[in-house]
Amino acid sequence: MQDHERDLLNKIREAAFANPFGRTRSAIDLAVTGLSSTASNDTILAQLIERVGETIDSIKKSTTPPSKSLSEDDRQLLRFAVLFHTFHLFCDSFDEHIQKQIEKGDDCCHIDFASDMLGLLAEHGIEEKEAIRFFSLFFQMRRAFYFINGIAGKSECVMHLRRSLWNNVFTSDIRLYDRFLWDRMEDFSTMILGETGTGKGLAAAAIGRSGYIPFNPRTGRFRESFAKTFISINLSQFPEQLIESELFGHKKGAFTGAVETHKGIFSRCSPNGAIFLDEIGEVSIPVQIKLLQVLQDRVFTPVGSHKREKFQGRVIAATNRLIEQSRKDGTFRDDFYYRLCSDIIEVPPLRQRLREHPAELRAILKIIIKRIIGSADKDLEEKTTAYIREHQPEEYHWPGNIRELEQCVRRFILNSCYQWQQPLTESDSEAFLADINNGSLSATELLSRYCKILYEKSGTYEAVSQQTRLDRRTVKKYILLNNSPDNV
Ligand SMILES: Nc1ncnc2c1ncn2[C@@H]1O[C@H](COP(=O)(O)OP(=O)(O)OP(=O)(O)O)[C@@H](O)[C@H]1O
Numbered sequence: 001m002q003d004h005e006r007d008l009l010n011k012i013r014e015a016a017f018a019n020p021f022g023r024t025r026s027a028i029d030l031a032v033t034g035l036s037s038t039a040s041n042d043t044i045l046a047q048l049i050e051r052v053g054e055t056i057d058s059i060k061k062s063t064t065p066p067s068k069s070l071s072e073d074d075r076q077l078l079r080f081a082v083l084f085h086t087f088h089l090f091c092d093s094f095d096e097h098i099q100k101q102i103e104k105g106d107d108c109c110h111i112d113f114a115s116d117m118l119g120l121l122a123e124h125g126i127e128e129k130e131a132i133r134f135f136s137l138f139f140q141m142r143r144a145f146y147f148i149n150g151i152a153g154k155s156e157c158v159m160h161l162r163r164s165l166w167n168n169v170f171t172s173d174i175r176l177y178d179r180f181l182w183d184r185m186e187d188f189s190t191m192i193l194g195e196t197g198t199g200k201g202l203a204a205a206a207i208g209r210s211g212y213i214p215f216n217p218r219t220g221r222f223r224e225s226f227a228k229t230f231i232s233i234n235l236s237q238f239p240e241q242l243i244e245s246e247l248f249g250h251k252k253g254a255f256t257g258a259v260e261t262h263k264g265i266f267s268r269c270s271p272n273g274a275i276f277l278d279e280i281g282e283v284s285i286p287v288q289i290k291l292l293q294v295l296q297d298r299v300f301t302p303v304g305s306h307k308r309e310k311f312q313g314r315v316i317a318a319t320n321r322l323i324e325q326s327r328k329d330g331t332f333r334d335d336f337y338y339r340l341c342s343d344i345i346e347v348p349p350l351r352q353r354l355r356e357h358p359a360e361l362r363a364i365l366k367i368i369i370k371r372i373i374g375s376a377d378k379d380l381e382e383k384t385t386a387y388i389r390e391h392q393p394e395e396y397h398w399p400g401n402i403r404e405l406e407q408c409v410r411r412f413i414l415n416s417c418y419q420w421q422q423p424l425t426e427s428d429s430e431a432f433l434a435d436i437n438n439g440s441l442s443a444t445e446l447l448s449r450y451c452k453i454l455y456e457k458s459g460t461y462e463a464v465s466q467q468t469r470l471d472r473r474t475v476k477k478y479i480l481l482n483n484s485p486d487n488v
Helices: 003-017 023-033 041-062 072-089 091-104 114-123 128-149 156-170 174-181 200-208 240-248 285-297 323-328 334-340 350-356 360-373 378-391 401-415 426-438 443-458 461-468 472-481
Strands: 190-193 230-234 274-278 314-319 343-346
Touching (some): 003 041, 003 072, 003 174, 072 128, 091 128, 114 128, 128 156, 156 200, 156 343, 156 350, 190 200, 190 334, 200 230, 200 314, 285 334, 360 378, 378 401, 426 443, 443 461
Parallel strands (some): 190 314, 230 274, 274 314
16 A cells, blocks of 8 residues: 555545544545535535545555555555445435435335445455444434434534534444444433524434434344334423323323323333433423433333333433523422433524524525425525515524524515514613503503513523513413514
8 A cells, every 4th residue: 555545544534433514524525635615515525435436446456466465554444445435435325215214204114225335345355244234334324414414504503513413423432432332322311402492303303313223134124214213202291190101101090091001102212212302391300200210220110000111212301491590499300410411412592593604594594495385495585584684673582593483484475574572672661661550551461561571681481480480381472472463
């Protein structure tokens, strides 16, 4: 192997281990291809694959006959390059499979290109058992890339989010993951924090759909569909009496109304799967204690049953509450918090994304519009972007984040306008006091305007809830009343 080939393969080895959303990886890609950072990702990747392929071929030619064989170090380098090259050759096929699998849902699709890829690895001297494991790892890597990359945005905070999500799946050292952790990530639970509507669900799904799933060469399919390995539950939707049954299941006759045996989400979760406990900040202390026991002992008992069941999945939890405050005021137990937070991922608010990268507005609107009307529409994108830029109040807080932006687009489509929540001015406060003195306010108006004033000062529903002793959802309802079309 010549020095320049060794240099290139060293760079490729570094690229193979780097976080694909990180700066190291993009710097290596540019250094190897000699392209500038203005080149498109597709161009960079195509050239990278070509260069690595040519280098592998040239090294292989120069080492025939076998008497010219490589040193152990060079053989290892070549092996990394072969794996890197093979993975990238099949990225499009993996993406097509992912899309097919999303449409098909829980039924596992056949992988038509599996034999081609395994054959190629065999040609390069990788033995079958190892090749199958690499195939499963490659699929996992591509899935993670696919779903994490689906979180659009070029602001620094979103790039950081994507890097964190990748590390959450593969750790910051994929070698360590590949050697030891690939089938024992269940104790790495994750807490996702962020305001309402920022996309915590999307972040959780990106992690949950990216677990390791082994390939079965006999059936030509992965053991399970990734659509089945991620189960989510919104804990705020269930009354206290039903939460336990939704989580752990119940036996027929366990309580009045339990007419059938019911499987909870812990039983439905597969060994390498993940469950997403959304709005974890809403659960009561007794439920927190039960969840803590499951996380510690890895067993649970359905309501009304004596049979203990095993739980081998990973737990991802999310809340839009100020968790530090909830811990201080004793509504969120410290022991439960520490068991949940092997990793803490913060999803940034929309205002931060727009502040860091104003062009992100257009990129998000593109996705939202496509989702609302079913296809891309440049004209509507332009009009909506222009309308928001022109009419949005300065330093607007976007309290409902992307969910609010979605409603803004819908209202713009319907009415060609959107009513932003106006920041309160001094004269608004004076008018409020005058209305109180006149006795002209209904109880709803009184609460709505009072909550709005507090919200303007604190910036969070949580703080208003603590100040007024009203439930957070009630606070939100009153604040949003100020913004409803009937009220403006
Ligand atoms: N980066 C993004 N690009 C496009 N749409 C997004 C993005 N992030 C979130 N969304 C959309 O915003 C909406 C809200 O997202 P999601 O429900 O995940 O928020 P959340 O933070 O979990 O909210 P809550 O705390 O209220 O449950 C969804 O329709 C989601 O698809």
